[in-house]
Amino acid sequence: MDSGRLLFDSPSTSSSRSGLILLGSAKSDFQGFQGLRSAVAGSTEASGAFKIRPFFTSKYEIYEGFPSEKKRRLTSEQIRMLERSFEEENKLEPERKSELAKKLGLQPRQVAVWFQNRRARWKNKQVERDLDLLKASYDALLIDHDALIKDNEHLRSQVNLLLEKLQEIEKGASEPSRLNPADQAASSTDDLLMPLSIHQKVEDLLSTGSGGNASAGKPESRLPVEPLLLESGGHHAGIHCEDDMSDKGYNHCRDGVFTGHHHKLLQQQHEAALLIQWLDRVESTLLH
DNA sequence: TCCGTCAAGAAGTGCC
């Protein structure tokens, strides 16, 4: 270790480490002196709270007057004032820069660099926060998605059950002697005939389970196209499309494969619920 | 106590 080392008191640094600043390491005695000069100059004007330790040697005086400066830690007082200024406005106009530099005993360039780095740190923190939000949003969507799949399976089994019942009823109804005239009249109404579009949906639901794509090109469905949130069975755990970062180029809710699939599941669930309602109506009309 | 490692911050560089 070199013999020339300067320590001066600095209340603390922004990184909560010791307030000591060491200058003049073995590998950079020469540069160390530059740092000493700037450090002393800065601290003198900023807080005046520094002292040169006894073991500081006159070795550095050889280099006195050398123009360049070594980087050094800012004092806690300087950082406190810079932070306060940053909170007011994170951009720095030339006037404010000069004023701050004068007040803190720093070069205007140092103040500009500090603001530059501070903005970068703030942005990094912001990206971390955004990432956390995105993860939470994804987890909620995943839970909702799983719940929808379970609901869909349940509804499809109900549709199967009701279709079996319907087939039994239709068998019975084909025997004329077992129906009274009123029932025959009722069974002949359009209301009890399965609409072609719904029939197609049933086939889709039961064969592919993929949400009715097979009906493309078939007669237009009476079922609503937009995804509807069913009052029963849907969990829909708070998926929001808050574009609160649009000015930064982020969007939490970009359309993608996953959300597209989710959309289909919702639609499929709604169609199945309509089908069950219709089958219930047919069943009750035929039986009672 | 020394040494290596690491994180944080000050400053340099190049691009727009």
Added chain:
DNA sequence: GGCACTTCTTGACGGA
């Protein structure tokens, strides 16, 4: 002049 990226310095910390 701002920004992204990089380099360099500092100081803390743990292990030998």
